[in-house]
Amino acid sequence: MSELNDKLLGVLPGKSKISRFRPVAYIVPPLLAILFQIYVPRFASYLSYLELPLLVTVYFALMRRQPVAGAVIGCLIGLAQDALSQHPLGMQGIVKTLVGYFAASISMRFDVENVALRFILSFFFFVFHQLFLWVQGRGLHGMSMDLQAPQTIIFAFLNAVVAAPLFLVLDRLKSEEL
Amino acid sequence: MENFLSRYRNLSVLLLLVVAQLLLLAYQVKARDDVPLIRVWAVTAVTPLARGIEGLRSGTGGFLQGYVFLKDVQSENQRLKHELGDLRLRNRFLASELASADRAKALAEFRSRTPSKLLAARVIGTGTGANSRVVFVDRGTTDGVKKGMATIAPDGIVGKVVAAYPTASLVQLITEQGSAAGVVSQKHQVRGTLKGVGLNTCIVEYVQNEDKLEPGEWFYTSGADRVFPRGMPVGQVKMVREGRGGKEVVVAPSGVQAGLEEMLIVLDGVHQLLPAPETPAATDVNILAAPPAESQQPASSESGEGAAVTDADRLKDRYQRVVSGQGVQLGVKGAIADFNRAPAPVQVQSAQPPAGGSPRPPESPKPADPAKKNGEATKQ
Incomplete structure (x- = not known):
């Protein structure tokens, strides 16, 4: 049990590393994630539940392990999403800023290479993302949005399922670890 | 610090x-204003990519699919399978061509019979956000599209333009949460507000429990929202039941179907009348036969015996028979006919008397009924 805790908490040597990426890696995956969200649901509407920009935000925040970097990455991806949506600029931006910040903060305490932990964090951050969007939509904009809890939990699970292999693919973009 | x-x-x-x-x-x-610069940059950056992907898909998708398919057939080296695959491929291609031609034809026909000024647009992408129900179309401000314009399809309303950029526009579908439209039912003229709930169906709010509404009844736009012109089909009532604050009505929108690829943007809307509901013929109503044609009408009294249709005709006929029975010629000086005597029946006049017998004297006239007499005199 203590070994598992040690593994998850990343106290074993060589686990708490900061990953670095090439500059292009910060541009291409988020852009592809946004394009995927724009284009693919046209032909496969059942894939509209996938929140790939959120997963990319979570990944970079977790791997960078720097709250400032996580918040900035989340802010930029969120604003890009806002610009391509009908919502006011800042709605997704604020939520993803917070997601990036908290994901990076959490990553300093856990071993984020662990697939199970990645799954749990993806699930948690999707629920957090949807919940905060709902609060913001109702509180700040007076939108008549409904939070459908069962649907959100199912979508969170499906996103987490997708996140596990996606993070493994994104791991290949790492240039070095410090 | x-x-x-x-x-x-x-x-x-x-x-x-x-x-x-x-x-x-x-x-x-x-x-209440947008920050257009960021959005214009983002959309302008993404639209060419989306257009390119769409063009690539529509242009080469079929060819690649066919090539891979044919390669598989060649590797199997079976002539019959090859022919079957080829025919299937051609059939699919023709079906898709036919479907796209039908869609284009339907849109063109719809445009020609709709008084509103419309602009055809093609969907090139969807909006961001999980389960988003907004789409990008390939028409923008350079084509005259403005924010707030309605978008429709031949089957019904689709949504409205929520943002217009130079090369593209963002259309919020009617099923998106927060979208709304004024509607009126076709049969019972029940008014309400159609609202999207983020699902494939919409709800109609502000319908009183006292209002009459039936499942299957059509809703049309009422024009009250000043976005959608009056008279556009919206959808059919899928479910209706009484609720606490009013009726709960679920409508299946007819214009927003899966695989929406084209739509029409209403540049200049013209209100139309609601079409009359198609009511089935009632079984307890007697429908009389059509009246006879003019040629089958009874002939006028001038045409002869049996042609009398009015009291005046019958009286004239009676007097003629009285006169002819008494051998008097009307309009000639001499004997005067006794109109108090009963007229001779037609068959008696025409029949020959029996041989050797004296002709039967005419019956003595019965005293005329004063009332009848007065009536006849009055008619005369």
């Missing part, structure tokens, strides 16, 4: 980012 910032550097950056975006939000909400 410097010490504080360096100590709480992470938190300071977070607060800075959040507050900056909150100010951005506040500006948009208070000024």
Whole structure:
């Protein structure tokens, strides 16, 4: 049990590393994630539940392990999403800023290479993302949005399922670890 | 201060980012204006990519699919399978060509019979956000599209333009949460507000429990929202039941179907009348046969015996028979006919008397009924 805790908490040597990426890696995956969200649901509407920009935000925040970097990455991806949506600029931006910040903060305490932990964090951050969007939509904009809890939990699970292999693919973009 | 910032550097950056975006939000909400620059940049950057992908898909998708398919057949080296695959491929291609031709024809026909000024647009992408129900179309401000314009399809309304950019526009589908349209039912003229709930169906609010509404009844736009012209089909009532604050009505929108690829943007809307409901013929109503044609009408009294249709005709006929029975010629000086005597029946006049027998004297006239007499005199 203590070994598992040690593994998850990343106290074993060589686990708490900061990953670095090439500059292009910060541009291409988020852009592809946004394009995927724009284009693919046209032909496969059942894939509209996938929140790939959120997963990319979570990944970079977790791997960078720097709250400032996580918040900035989340802010930029969120604003890009806002610009391509009908919502006011800042709605997704604020939520993803917070997601990036908290994901990076959490990553300093856990071993984020662990697939199970990645799954749990993806699930948690999707629920957090949807919940905060709902609060913001109702509180700040007076939108008549409904939070459908069962649907959100199912979508969170499906996103987490997708996140596990996606993070493994994104791991290949790492240039070095410090 | 410097010490504080360096100590709480992470938190300071977070607060800075959040507050900056909150100010951005506040500006948009208070000024009721957008920040078009960021959106224009983003859309202008993404639209060519989306157009390119769409063009690539529509142009080469079929060819690649066919090539791979044919390669598989060649590897199997079976002539019959090859022919079957080829025919299937051709059939699919022709079916898709036919479907696209039908869609284009339907759109063109719809445009020609709709008085509103319409602009055809093609969907090139969907909006961001999980389960989003907004789409990008390939028409923008350069084509005359403006924010707030309605979009329709031959089957019904689709949504409205929520943002217009130079090369593309963002259309919010009617099924998206927060979208609304004024509607009126076809049969019972029940008014309400159609609202999207983020599902494939919509609800109609503000319908009183006392209002009459039936499942299957059609809803049309009422024109009250000043976005959709009156008379556009919206959808059919899928479910209706009484609720606490009013009727709960679920409508299946007819214009927003899966695989929506084209739509029409209403540049200049013209209100139309609601079509009359198609009511089935009632079984307890007697429908009389059509009246006879003019040629089958009874002939006038002038045409001869049996042709009398009015009292005046019958009286004239009676007097003629009286006169002819008494051998008197009307309009000639001499004997005067006794009109108090009963007229001779026609068959008696025409029949020959029996041989050797004296002709039967005419019957003595019966006293005329004063009332009848007066009536006849009056008619005369």
